[in-house]
Amino acid sequence: LPVISLYGGSKKPKPADLSDVDVLIFDLQDVGVRFYTYISTMHYVMEACAENNKPLIILDRPNPNGFYVDGPVLDTAYRSFVGMHPVPLVHGMTIGEFAQMINGEGWLKGKIQCNLTVIPCKGYTHSMTTALPVRPSPNLPNHLSILLYPSLGLFEGTVVSVGRGTDYPFQVFGFPNFPDKGFRYIPVEKRGASLNPPYKGKPVYGIDLRDYSVNYFLDRREIILDWLIYSYNNYPEKDKFFNNFFNLLAGTSVLRQQIENGLTPSEIRATWQPALEQFKLLRKKYLLYPDFE
Template structure:
């Protein structure tokens, strides 16, 4: 005999199957159509192309804007690892090449990439090189005159994940703005976008601009940071004086197509530890504005959804398993979790990818029908709206609109964006 609990679990099981069906039938709208065939050659990131950009650094005083992701494969001996291929940090490689590096600037998560989301990042001195490391996260998000004193060229090399609310894009914005204010040249060493085949999501509206979204682009924009740097300047999203002598140089990735799968050699931030988390991130990050955990503080950050009282899944996951999140949601509480990856087979794709509206909508409905009346799903509605770049997305979910209706609400603006970005693309559509 079925009781209320069993009925709810049955509904949830049916919802999982329904969500996967909807995803398969509707999410094709996320993909940019192309007849371009990706090269079988391995992508060569901008930082690895010394012959292209080292001449631009001759007799220049250089500052790097980097974190732990600024790695290159090289024949230069790395005393810290015996791993093959040999990966060396850009800072070490440039110093070995005799480049006059004067300072390092780091984004959210710090130079070593070991700070949690939103965690304060202090300026410091690199113990290995003695160079000053200036934080561009916290009170100071834009390079100051003091940081830039005596600098001729800024070199930017940070791995992005292709999602508007991932804050490295905002850091790039402020770097370009400061460079133009102080007549400093900028070189962006481009890297692949692991979510590059998707262009989807609401286009940001200016009232919802913040550090987690500064530009009128979709949540999934399908561009690299090098392409976006060109677009930010070309569309005048960055304040530029007509008297500025600053120049932008982008070193593109060789042998790269935005449609090929690209596995990152190092985690771009503490809570995106693997390819699966990066592919789930565009959808799961929206739960940061809700009462649902995305696994921060567990062994599966951005690879599950969970809640202490709502039966989102059968797995029981503690929220005290790692130190990557200093203040995880529902800390020290066991979660009823739905793990979205195959923990025994990391080669298998996660259950969802891109921006899965059906997953968000159905989780919302399951939450409000399964939970106590005094528990709220959108616990941080203002933050959810900042992530979305609009309040329309949240309101349509609350109004009971279907995933298809929600996606249709931004299709016209996404189509306009696709046309607007064309002059700035470095890789075939």
């Protein structure tokens, strides 16, 4: 079969020429977070297959963050390539399950349907988290970074560094003017991962999260807002903490407003619950594997 090059970064992929293709196979390792753009790429692959009357086979893979559902549900006013679908920030679905939802809910352009076949995983359940045999991308180098990604990814819409340009991206966070609590790092260029990381060459003071265990995340099963709120509270120029990317990552303008207004993590989480309960009911229609309790 010919290989179709698909870009899963921060931009919409260019249309592929499917004229010589009999069937398209999609095989990418997702991490179960709405702003991780492999599911956005998959959306456009499904759309291209539907428009060209080509069948799509998805080789499903475990979702390492598939053991919970959490976060704000995307407001479609903030739809972008880092958030295309009205789902929570952590959706708790494999790519195969998510593709079935895209088809079933009519989210493709014009509600067209993709001729979809999902090849399921063996032995997977949503109660587990799976250490991946390969890195899904250069800046998610290990299991801990993937488990931290739903919480730390929001920092990319702020002034805070998440360790890009170090050997431990998405396992630390900091800022040059944060309080010195005994941990600092200096971002440098990393070929193939971070060519121009934030604060390159400057000492960054922050928090080291590398001692957190897998069981910590399995026990909490939630996005950890404490670190984001801590960083906002310790940043002197509050009006410059967030950038325009934050609302696209969050999928809403409300989360930023809540943090600026001083709401606690529990108060913020309470506002998510009605939409999360509705999504969980929708999600059950498309699950291929036993769910978490």
